[in-house]
Amino acid sequence: MTEGARVAGSTEISKAIPKHYPFFIDLLIRLVRQKPLGTVGGVIVLVLFLVGIFAPLLAPFGFNEIYVGGPLEQPSLNHLMGTDNIGRDLFSRIVYGARISMYVGLGASTIGAFLATAIGTISGYIGGKTDIVIQRLVDAWMCFPALFILLTVMAIVGPGLVQVTVVLGILYGIGSSRIVRSTVISIKNNTYIEAARAIGCPVSKTLLRHVLPNIMAPIIILFTINMGAAILAEASISFLGFGIPPPTPSWGGMLSETRFMLQAWWLAIWPGIALSIVVYGINMLGDALRDLLDPRLRGGLGRYGGVSKKLIKENKRQIARATIKN
Amino acid sequence: MKKHPVWLVLSVIIILIMALVSCKQTTTTTEGTGTTVKGQIIQRVTETPPVIPPSVETPKYGGTFVYARETDIQGFDEAFTQHFLADTLHSTNEELLSHDWTRGPAGTAEFDYQLPGINRLDIKAGTLAESWEIPERGRMIFHIRQGVSFQNKPPVNGRELVADDVVYSLNRLMTEPRSYIKAGYPAMCAATTVTATGKYKVEIKTSEAEFGNMTSLLPDFANIIPHEVIETYGDMRDWKNACGTGPFILSDFVAGSAVTLTRNSNYWRTDPVGPGKGNKLPYLDSCKMLIIPDMSARYAALRTAKVDWCGVTWDEAANLRKNYPTLKWAKFIHDTVYVIYMRTDKADSPLSNLKVRQALTMGVDYTTLKDVFYGGDAQIMCWPVVQSKEYAGAYVPLEQYPQEVQDLYKYQPEKARALLAEAGYPSLKLTIVCYNTPTQVDVLSQVKAFWEKIGVDLTIDAKDYAVWTAAMTRRSYDQMLYSYTSGIGTFWKMINYNGTSQFNGSYVNDPKVLEAYTEMQKYAGIDEKKMDEIHRNILPYVLSQCWVITRTTPYTYYFWQPWVKNYYGQTANGYYDYYTAHNYAWIDLELRKQMIGK
Numbered sequence: 071m072t073e074g075a076r077v078a079g080s081t082e083i084s085k086a087i088p089k090h091y092p093f094f095i096d097l098l099i100r101l102v103r104q105k106p107l108g109t110v111g112g113v114i115v116l117v118l119f120l121v122g123i124f125a126p127l128l129a130p131f132g133f134n135e136i137y138v139g140g141p142l143e144q145p146s147l148n149h150l151m152g153t154d155n156i157g158r159d160l161f162s163r164i165v166y167g168a169r170i171s172m173y174v175g176l177g178a179s180t181i182g183a184f185l186a187t188a189i190g191t192i193s194g195y196i197g198g199k200t201d202i203v204i205q206r207l208v209d210a211w212m213c214f215p216a217l218f219i220l221l222t223v224m225a226i227v228g229p230g231l232v233q234v235t236v237v238l239g240i241l242y243g244i245g246s247s248r249i250v251r252s253t254v255i256s257i258k259n260n261t262y263i264e265a266a267r268a269i270g271c272p273v274s275k276t277l278l279r280h281v282l283p284n285i286m287a288p289i290i291i292l293f294t295i296n297m298g299a300a301i302l303a304e305a306s307i308s309f310l311g312f313g314i315p316p317p318t319p320s321w322g323g324m325l326s327e328t329r330f331m332l333q334a335w336w337l338a339i340w341p342g343i344a345l346s347i348v349v350y351g352i353n354m355l356g357d358a359l360r361d362l363l364d365p366r367l368r369g370g371l372g373r374y375g376g377v378s379k380k381l382i383k384e385n386k387r388q389i390a391r392a393t394i395k396n
Numbered sequence: 397m398k399k400h401p402v403w404l405v406l407s408v409i410i411i412l413i414m415a416l417v418s419c420k421q422t423t424t425t426t427e428g429t430g431t432t433v434k435g436q437i438i439q440r441v442t443e444t445p446p447v448i449p450p451s452v453e454t455p456k457y458g459g460t461f462v463y464a465r466e467t468d469i470q471g472f473d474e475a476f477t478q479h480f481l482a483d484t485l486h487s488t489n490e491e492l493l494s495h496d497w498t499r500g501p502a503g504t505a506e507f508d509y510q511l512p513g514i515n516r517l518d519i520k521a522g523t524l525a526e527s528w529e530i531p532e533r534g535r536m537i538f539h540i541r542q543g544v545s546f547q548n549k550p551p552v553n554g555r556e557l558v559a560d561d562v563v564y565s566l567n568r569l570m571t572e573p574r575s576y577i578k579a580g581y582p583a584m585c586a587a588t589t590v591t592a593t594g595k596y597k598v599e600i601k602t603s604e605a606e607f608g609n610m611t612s613l614l615p616d617f618a619n620i621i622p623h624e625v626i627e628t629y630g631d632m633r634d635w636k637n638a639c640g641t642g643p644f645i646l647s648d649f650v651a652g653s654a655v656t657l658t659r660n661s662n663y664w665r666t667d668p669v670g671p672g673k674g675n676k677l678p679y680l681d682s683c684k685m686l687i688i689p690d691m692s693a694r695y696a697a698l699r700t701a702k703v704d705w706c707g708v709t710w711d712e713a714a715n716l717r718k719n720y721p722t723l724k725w726a727k728f729i730h731d732t733v734y735v736i737y738m739r740t741d742k743a744d745s746p747l748s749n750l751k752v753r754q755a756l757t758m759g760v761d762y763t764t765l766k767d768v769f770y771g772g773d774a775q776i777m778c779w780p781v782v783q784s785k786e787y788a789g790a791y792v793p794l795e796q797y798p799q800e801v802q803d804l805y806k807y808q809p810e811k812a813r814a815l816l817a818e819a820g821y822p823s824l825k826l827t828i829v830c831y832n833t834p835t836q837v838d839v840l841s842q843v844k845a846f847w848e849k850i851g852v853d854l855t856i857d858a859k860d861y862a863v864w865t866a867a868m869t870r871r872s873y874d875q876m877l878y879s880y881t882s883g884i885g886t887f888w889k890m891i892n893y894n895g896t897s898q899f900n901g902s903y904v905n906d907p908k909v910l911e912a913y914t915e916m917q918k919y920a921g922i923d924e925k926k927m928d929e930i931h932r933n934i935l936p937y938v939l940s941q942c943w944v945i946t947r948t949t950p951y952t953y954y955f956w957q958p959w960v961k962n963y964y965g966q967t968a969n970g971y972y973d974y975y976t977a978h979n980y981a982w983i984d985l986e987l988r989k990q991m992i993g994k
Contacts, residue, residue, distance in 0.1 A: 110404075136845040137768060156769060156842055225860060229832075311832045316856050317841035327834050329711065 100362055108358020114351025115297075121165055122172030129162035134317045142334045152336040154327070160336060163319035164344050170320045171301045171348060174235050178300035179293045181239025182246060187289055189243070190250025191277055195258055205251075211244050220303065224312035234313055238303055242296040249292060253285045287363035294356035298349045305345055321345045448724065450502050451962045455672035455679050459983030461960065463685045463975060464694040464703040468652050473632035475572040479617055480512070480972035484649075487657050487683065487976065488547070489619035489640030492538050492562065493528070494970035496521035497980060501964035503669040507785045509966035510728035512974060513883025514786045515612050518924045523665075523970075524557060524620055524641065525598075533922060534604050536611065538562065540596040544641050544664045551624040552639050554662060559592035565620045566590045566600070577613055584609040608888060608920025616971040643678040643979050655685040667980065670962065679962075679982035685975065698723070701992045704957045705977065710773050710950035722958050722991070726965020727951040731884040733778040734836070736828065736843070736945035737877045737901030747826075747875065751819035753942035754804055758815070759850040760843055761807040765948040769842065776805060778949040780892040780938065781884050781931070789928030790887055792935050801939050805946075812850040823851045828876035829867050832858035836878055839947060869898045877901055885971060888920050888927045889913070890934075893943055902943040909934065959988035 091099065102109050121128060131138045137157035138149075145152040151160035193204040220237060227233045257263065258281065266276045305322025307313040314320040324341040331338045469484055471477025479485075496519055499506045507519055522528065525538040540559050548554030569577045570585040578585050588602040588610055602610045621632060622639055629637045635649040643665065644657035659681055667675040686703060688694045691712075698706040699720060708716060708725075716723060738747040738756075746752045762776045777794040781787060794805060816822060826847075830836045837858060844854040859867070866872065868879045882891045882899040890913050891897055893904040912934040919926040954965050962981050969976040988994070 134841055134845050134848075136842050137764065141768065156838055229858060311858070311860070315858055316832075316837040317844060329834060333715075 097359075097362060101358055105358035105361065107354045108361075111351040111354030111356075111358060114347060115294075115355055118168055118172055118175075118348050118351070122169040125165045125169045129159075129165040131159040131162040133163050133166040133319050134158065135162070142330055142337075144334075145336055151340045152334065154334075154337060155330050160340055163324065164321070164340055167319040167321045167324065167341065167344065168348075170231065170314055170318065171304070171345075173231060174238065174304040175297040175301045175352070177235035178238035178242060178304075179297040181236060182242035182296045182300075183289055183293045185240060185243025186246035186250045186292060187282070187285070189247035190252075191254050191281060191285070193247065194251035194254030195273070195277060195281060197255075201251075205248075208244055208247060216241055216245075216303070217306065220307055221310065221312055224307055229312055229315045231314055231318070234304055234307065235300075238300045241303075242299065246292045246296060249288055250285060253288050254281060257281065257284050291356055291360045291363065294352055294359055298352035298356065301345070301352070302349055447505075448501065448726070448964045450505070450670055452671060453961060453984070455667070455670075455675060455962060455982040456984065457679050457982070458681050459679075459985050459988075460682045460684055461680050461705070461978040461981060461983060462703045463683070463978075464688050464697050464706040465685050465975070466687075466689055466691070466694065466707075468687050469635075469649065469655055469685075471633060472635050472638050472646070474619055475568055475575045475631065476633055478576045479619075480974060483685070483975045484635070484638065484646050484655060484657065485619050485640070486642075486968070486970070486973040487644040487979070488638045488642045488646050489621060490523050490642050491616045491619055491970060491973075492523060492525040493517075493520040493615040494523045494973065495519060495968075497969065498669040500966065502962060502980065508726075508728075508964065509786075509968065510726065511731040511782070511784050511786065511884055512967045512972050513731045513885040514784070514968075515616060515885030515971040516786060516924045517611060517615070517921065519786060520616060524562070525615070528615070530611075530922065534602055534607050536600045536615075536921075537593075538598045538600070538615075540598060541664070542596055545662050546622050546641055547639050547645050547660050548662055549639055549645070551628045552622040555622075557620065557641055558595055559598045561622060562598045562620055563590050563592045564623045566614055566618055568621075568626070569618050577618065581606075581609050581613065584613070588614075590614075605917070608917055611921030612885065612888075612971075616973075644683060647682075653687055655687075657683040657685075672962070672982075678979060680978055683978045698955055701957060704960050704983075705963075706955055708953040708955050710770060710953065713773070713951075713953040713955075714771070716955055723955045724958055724960070724965075725953055725955045727773075727953045728784070728965075728967075729775050729778055729782045729949050730952045731782050731784070732880045732882065733782060733949045734839070734878060734880050734947045735779050735901075736947070737871075737873075737879055738944065739873070739875055739903060740943060741903035741905065745875065746819070746821050746824055749819050749821075750941065751815050752821055752824070755812040755815035755819070755850065756847065756852065756945055757804050757942045758806070758808045759812040759852065760846050760945060762805055762946075762948050763807060765839075765842060769838075770948060770950045774948045774950040776948050777946070779881060779944060779946040780890075780935075781887050782949070784884065787884055787887065787928070789925060790931040792932055797939060798936055801936050804940065804942060807846075809846075809849045816851060821851075823853070825853045825855070826875050827855040827857050828878055829857045829859055829864065829873045830878035831861055831864040840878060843945070868901070871898055871901055871903065883972075887931055888916055890916065890931075893938055904941075904943050906941070908937055957988070959984040959991065 101112060135158060138159050139153040139157050141153065141155050141157050143149055143153040143157075149159050149161065151164060153159055154163070189204060189208070193201045193208075219241060223237050224233065227237070263276065263280055266280050271279075304313055304320065305325065308320040308322035309326040311326065314323060316323070321341040321344055325338060325345075327337060465483075470481035472482055472484060474482055474485060495507070495509050495514065497503065498521070499519060500509050501507075507514075522541065524541055524544060526541040527539045529537045531537065540557065540562060542556075544557040545554050546552040546557060567590055569575045570588060570590075572578055584602065584606040587606045588600060590598060590600050593599045600610060600614060619640065625632055625637050625639050632638055635646055638646040641664065643660055643663045645660050646655070647658040648654070648656035659678055663677055665677045667673055667677055672679070686697065688697060688703075691709075694703070694706050695708065695712055695716070697703045698708075699716070713725070713727070717725065738753065739745050740748050740753070742748055766772065766774045766776055775783065777783075777792075781791050783791050783793070794802060813822075816824065828840060830840055837856065840854070840856050844856060847854050864879075867877060871877075879898075879901055882897070886899075889895065890909060891899045893902070893906075894900055894909050894913050912930055916927055916930045919930070954967075956963060956965075960981055961984055963977050966977060968974055969979055
């Protein structure tokens, strides 16, 4: 076989084998190809982050710059979303509100993810009496309605961005630890874990190197789902007056100002739309990630869309043999 | 799955249509004068309300007057519930004195009785006391009206009121530990004796120091009750036990829902003035108070004529006036106003520095607050007293102050910034505690925006009601507190900038003020006009010290149906005697039937 034929042949064979990308890039590619709604959701989340980060550049006015327009001015070219009762530009407040939602969403999800991972992993891996005790505490925690705990704690600690984020993070973290725990239980009896134990790997190393990477999928899903829930929860407690202190805008807080909504519908519509779109986007993204990462939903042919790992190995062997021959 | 994109697209289209429909050129709509601030301004009612002349129609009997009120009745016994919260007492019971109705809007119109805290002896008339004397400071004699009977219900059964009832009632309020008078004025209670010197004569003696307190509380802040009720039931806390000499009998109470008062056919008073002079009162068959906590529901009830009377906020008033022109209305500045208190007592605090306080005062654009935020429907100078007919002598309009005081209330951010720098605070961080309601937050957000321009970073620490109330009553805050002042009736105590009460929220302890206060006390209960003069004279100094940051205060409105006659927008017929508008009012049933068919 000529060099050209060898190269042509191996190219044809390699075309049949999907390229191996790093995990996140592969995930992104499959998200775009297979989950259009999830992609839309991802774009929405990305826009949220960018708006939050670049809020001072995007907002034409400060969030508390009063009388930049007349009070309760309708949407116009000067003020795209109108103004509120003290002449503050609503578009600017929506943009800065995105920052709050981003902080709270990201922060609470991160704290929640860490907490869920820590509790779930320890409880699931160690098992026995430790697991029983921890799970009973989690049971007790989950008996209380979330809003009740939120309002009680916020009434004690007082309103504030940090307080809201931490409280929501703890709330979701403890509740989500169950999911992490069940995943850990399902993998802890796998052979590779047994092997690690057999060779004397310390528990911490086993957890970090073997358990954690294999529970990343549910953690990522929990992260996105909790993000949407955290944003909604922050909106709820701000609506009730226990959330972000004024005059910092928060979408929920803006929705709670009902006094002028009959005469100025834009005061309710824009924050409501922003909240709806963001939560919708996050939920769609979370759904898509769940579909992509859940092994039970991969189907019989696995994640490579019809090409099994065995087939890939076989093809690689054939390429190697063809190369040697030539 | 295919449905999701379809719904998403439809939603986006609907939103875009709404957005396009709403986007239009701004137009300036003004109904009056006002400052234009970068866009359209909604001008509200700026003119004074139409003067409602004294009624010339002959009053008719019958009908029910219906109030819409926000809060429930807090109690029925003044010994356990504060006078201004036990609202039905003002209809079922009476005090020794009350406002002179003949000098009000139904008569000579010298006064309009809109402020609830009006408490001047020189405008009162006898109620259960036919007349009174002050032979010397420290002594007051009341001649009890003869022929007045308690309501005809057991255990009192309609017997005549005598001096002993007055003695009993006043002593009870001065000894019952939970009574507001006892708890709030222990020194006055300890120094005061009330005795019956005849069947219809009561003498009250107190110390000279407590004479002012005594004259402001016992004649028109203490309802007279029959001792039999207390002896039989222990107290009057159960509404069924309510009994007095008032024009109405409490006939029903459903907590959180409604109160019903029916005419006392044995009531002693006759109409003192107008076409109905000499007629037995009350004219109404009954009076109902509907408890409607939700503001929009109250306004809806007013608009649909389910209620005859409702208190309305300034922002809704313009809408009602425009869309419901048949409704009658009145407006006034309520005598308890909100201000920003400051810790002037802490030596290490920047707020103890006069220049800092003056700079903060100059840094607030009161005119914009008045003309733009409130659409012109507000007043700037409302502290330490508001403008009123009754206390015209004690009030000074802003334009009559010395120029240096007027300049403090002009918006001068550059001067404020310079003053702060001069004081050693080119930048300043301050925190204010407030109650987490939209009205408070909106005002403070504007103050925050104003102060940002002078280098002051204000943090708004919005608390829930209980925490804010605690901070207010104990004056336990670090730097600034947004809270309200005392009513006008206590102006003679200079309570808003002197003493240890919650209303001296700025911890003012000034020798000039103390001097004026000492002088004022000599005339308390004796010479109201002299007290007005002393107060007027000290005001320029008080305002120059900027002990509080005043708030431009919006008007409070009352709206009522056109068939309600002989009512002129007054709040109370006595000192904090809320919900007594119906005592002289009558319903034109024919007019009502014409207008709403029933």
